[in-house]
Amino acid sequence: MSFETEDYPGVAAKAPDETLGFRFNHTMLRVKDPEASLAFYSHVLGMRVLRRLDFEEMEFSLYFLARPDPEEAIPEDRAGRTRWTFSQRGILELTHNWGTENDPDAHYHDGNSEPQGFGHICFSVPDLDKAIAWFDANDVEYVKRPEQGKMKDIAFIKDPDGYWIEIVQADRMARIGG
Template sequence: MRILHTMLRVKNLEKSIQFYTEVMGMEILRQRDNETGRYSLVFLGYGSESDTAVIELTYNWDESDYELGTAFGHIAIGVDDVYKACDKIKAAGGKVTREAGPNKGGASILAFVEDPDGYKIELLELHRFS
């Protein structure tokens, strides 16, 4: 077994696609509209769905707002350098909500970014996992 994808419901599909591709550097892997169900799906990631977990953006045509709730925490993305990643994200118009720096225990460097719908994305340095 392995994780395939994480689905996020989004209010504005184009704005979310722009964020995940231009700000976060992901690629659109596949996309489809379902006329009968009145929704669109876009799968994005840093590699093939056959090799890595990806994000599924779901846009329901007749919904205009969602509550994020209190149970969902964040998506974590590994980067080579959290400080440089934050600089690049801010330069591309992204919102950094917790600047790069050590976590409370000091064991790793991390930061948090927010997508257009308010979902949190944690940036962690990759060397932590090697």
């Protein structure tokens, strides 16, 4: 028998058959300045922009980013790439409301100050020490370095809007928690 789920109060013992094929596709962050955010996510974290969708009548743009494997065949045509994008896992959607980049009062709540809500997104890296050196070389702002605090081997960095990004190395995570 294969693993189904850890068991806690409220957790369904088995995923309902009606949910077969459901897939977590993306999470969305609002960004003030798309140029700064796209530079951060594409350069510092290596993400690629899969698709941009503009909604002129509502004055906003959506940027869908991912870190596809080099051997993945991503459709070249826009319609095919849009379909492909919405069938994937782990997509980051950056939403830009037009004009915020020029508004000195525009900012978004990071979810970690009061009142708390949204916490962070997470990137798994193959080598945490090399990732930290890369972040240092690119003047990335830290919330927490891996050697700080009680939870070692986990870093938190900030993106241009102040959103927290957890950085982990999978094999180092195996020894964390109960």
